[in-house]
Amino acid sequence: MTLDRRKRKILESVIKDYVETAEPVGSRAIVRRHALNVSAATVRNEMADLEEMGYLEQPHTSAGRIPSQKGFRYYVDCMMQSEVLSDEELDLLQKYLQEQAQEWQQVFYSVGQFLSQVTNYASFVILPPVKISQFQYLQLLPIDSGQALVLLVTDVGIIMHRRIDIPEDIQPEDLQAISNLFNRALRGRRLEDIYRSDLQLLREELKDRRRVIDRTLDTVEALLSQTGEEKVFISGALNILREPEFKDLEKIRRILMIFEEDELFKDVIPQEVSNTVDICIGRENESEEMQEMSVVFAGYHTGREMGRVGVIGPMRMEYWKAAGTVESVRIIMEAFLRDNMR
Amino acid sequence: MTLDRRKRKILESVIKDYVETAEPVGSRAIVRRHALNVSAATVRNEMADLEEMGYLEQPHTSAGRIPSQKGFRYYVDCMMQSEVLSDEELDLLQKYLQEQAQEWQQVFYSVGQFLSQVTNYASFVILPPVKISQFQYLQLLPIDSGQALVLLVTDVGIIMHRRIDIPEDIQPEDLQAISNLFNRALRGRRLEDIYRSDLQLLREELKDRRRVIDRTLDTVEALLSQTGEEKVFISGALNILREPEFKDLEKIRRILMIFEEDELFKDVIPQEVSNTVDICIGRENESEEMQEMSVVFAGYHTGREMGRVGVIGPMRMEYWKAAGTVESVRIIMEAFLRDNMR
DNA sequence: GTTAGCACTCTCTTTTATTGAGTGCTAAAC
DNA sequence: GTTTAGCACTCAATAAAAGAGAGTGCTAAC
Structure with missing residues (x-):
């Protein structure tokens, strides 16, 4: 598993040249471009060894060598020096x-x-995924007559929102009250827990209350359903x-x-x-x-x-x-x- | 500019076949695939005419014809029947x-x-672009101690938001007051007008008021700056x-x-x-x-x-x-x- | 252990033939 | 006058052959 100094040098040379040129690297090219103090023939012998060991491979008989996956792996594990940002x-x-x-x-x-x-x-x-973060805040805001915005904020400040229809006669105070209801129940809980269980409980609890509450529950559920992504x-x-x-x-x-x-x-x-x-x-x-x-x-x-x-x-x-x-x-x-x- | 019946039929045949196969279309192929009651030789003559008129072209002498840009244009303008959805x-x-x-x-x-x-x-x-739509609504919402959300809603329901830092001691009522201030001034105005002029005026008017107002003004400006896209x-x-x-x-x-x-x-x-x-x-x-x-x-x-x-x-x-x-x-x-x- | 030398291999490029689809033209038929 | 059969011709695409070159593996000498 461990290679001698020269084999390592040769493997590295093949990798560097091949990465640069995308062409198989021959023995002559190596001695020319990298200051090896040996002849091409010696390099050839070493390369034959490296191939037998699985670090290099030959596209065909009369081509140079290219690094195999194993060759890259060895280089990355045992020889590579990461190049830091300039x-x-x-x-x-x-x-x-x-x-x-x-x-x-x-x-x-x-x-x-x-x-x-x-x-x-x-x-x-x-x-x-957003679902790991915590529920911080829900706010129902009237936008238009008959429309409100459900706004959900997490502890890391991710904001989700969706519009819902509401009865025309509903008052801002009502919306605020509903918001408070949700906030009391859910603040600090993880979104995934809310989605998995809290929402069910809340739904039970609030059964037969106002339509807006139902809508809000649905909307929160819909918003949370995407937080796994x-x-x-x-x-x-x-x-x-x-x-x-x-x-x-x-x-x-x-x-x-x-x-x-x-x-x-x-x-x-x-x-x-x-x-x-x-x-x-x-x-x-x-x-x-x-x-x-x-x-x-x-x-x-x-x-x-x-x-x-x-x-x-x-x-x-x-x-x-x-x-x-x-x-x-x-x-x-x-x-x-x-x-x-x- | 106007082609006789047969030429049109041939032009159409070339287009249909070429669109399908991406290969130049020959005279024989046309008589075979499209029920022309004439011989290939006749078609050849017609195609030569169509080429001279610029509706067809030949990649090289011994190839079939392909429609030229002008040929497609003629087809699209004068012959095409749009195919409705199934x-x-x-x-x-x-x-x-x-x-x-x-x-x-x-x-x-x-x-x-x-x-x-x-x-x-x-x-x-x-x-x-969002900028054509109207300002409907701005709301400052406290999220965390020292942080608030600036929320901007347009008449078509597009929602923009950004977080800002606020002094810790500020009360929700203050935020509401500031929101109201903005709403009174800007409701119903086009976003691009706000960005171009109203915001300046407002800034003059509100000079030396609270820091939060400044922040909000900056944030609204930043949000609006992107609405041209x-x-x-x-x-x-x-x-x-x-x-x-x-x-x-x-x-x-x-x-x-x-x-x-x-x-x-x-x-x-x-x-x-x-x-x-x-x-x-x-x-x-x-x-x-x-x-x-x-x-x-x-x-x-x-x-x-x-x-x-x-x-x-x-x-x-x-x-x-x-x-x-x-x-x-x-x-x-x-x-x-x-x-x-x- | 290293290296020069050389025959050998195999891809790549170039060259040469071959094939075949398709045309354009001519002359005859309609 | 229009249409068509027939045929010579063109030209890309494919196949086959030849040549070049990069690189190897092996042998024998250093």
Whole structure:
């Protein structure tokens, strides 16, 4: 499992060159471009060894070598040095964040934009599901004669709303009373608990009361029913069109469709995330369609919840750059959320 | 400018076959597939005429003919019979609308989904800019100690909100008083007028009053500053990957990037829209990137505002189907908005 | 253990033939 | 005058053949 110094150097050279050129790398090219003090023939012997060990493979007999999935894995595990963000990139990220600091969701969007711009891969930011946060506040507001707004605010300041019809004769005080009713019953409860049980109880309790209460209950239920979903921001998905290994339009279409459909996409990214950068290479991905792609990602905390952030690119990926960028972004984003939001 | 019966029949045959197969159409194929009571030689002569007149063109000498842009234009203007939605399609549209009827914006999204699914082209729905609608209602709501929500509701029920910091000691009644202040001053005014002038006046008038008022003014201004944008829903953009004429990945990327960026996209669709279906074929489009695509669109009314809806596909498009579908959708959507919303 | 040398392999590119769909033109038929 | 059969001709697309070149694996010498 452990390789000697020279083999490692050669493996690294193959990876670097292949990532850059997308072409198989030959022995001569390696001695020329990387200061190996040996001849091409020696490199050839070493490469033959590396192939036998499974770290390299040959598209056909008379071609150079390309790194195998196992080769990338070894590199990532045992040799890679993450490349940290440059000062310019840090400035850029700060600018992105500054500009869009007002709205909670905008922060994630900006981070995604930054990630895809800096890495040239598709980036994603998956927000923690809303259902874990707490009910803080419900307010019924009259908007028009016969219409009211049901407004629901969570402890992290997420706001949901929907309009309902109400009888014309109802007074603002009544609406306020109903709001208070809900607030007394639900304040501080987790949304998922409310959805699962509290709402039922409340419904029992309030049976045969006013129509508006029923409507409100229904509306709250409808609003909560969506809180299980995790919002996804994807940027730079079209970058894969630039990768020379993707020529098959039907394959591209399938991948882009996953990027388009949040529900599909979420299943592509592993659920269990740690706080450190994790990497799935090629067939390590569970998803059928992602067998030729790699995912570099990390979990991030927003208070007690956890979201996921990362990039997706071809297996022939600049892992060092991607890993460093994702890691930096994770840290800066966490800090930003802690300091500027709520 | 006017073609005799037989020439029209032949032009139509070429268009139908070419749209279906994406291959140049030969004289023999025409007599075989369409019940022309003449020989291939006759058709050849007619086709030569049509080519000379500019309605057909030949990729190379020994190929069949394909319709030129002018040919499509003639067909669309003088021969086309729009194909109305089938009963199943109408049912499907109803289902889409029923399911998503709750939220104003969802309606447009559903309509877009339907359009792209039925036509297999990319669809778009451009919403009228919010700024034309009227200020109905502003409410300051305390959420947390030191935080309040500024809530702005328009006459068509669009809701905008943002959180602001407020002094801890401020009372709910104060917030209500400030809300009332704004409401008295702004109710019924158009958002764009408020943004352009009223807000300035109000600022003068309220100078040196409480900090919260200032904050609120700033927030309202910030909210209104975005109301000039027209929201765009696009569906089925990836359908273009299926069209055989699009093989060049760089070209595809440029087109998809336009679909991704609302600001770019809006410029691709003509501004002046009537209430009937309009068609831009190939180079009739102003946009550089859309020279090989066609747009079938119509304007729709939502009260006094006007939005745009339509589909985008290759020049080799089923115009009859697209035009009929867009027209039906426009009518049904207008009716639905009128009856179910507000 | 390392390296020069060389035969060998296999893709990629270029060249050459072959095929076939489709045209345009001419002359005869209607 | 219009239509049609017939035929030579054109040109892309496909297939087959030839050539070039990058790179390997192996052998033998250092």
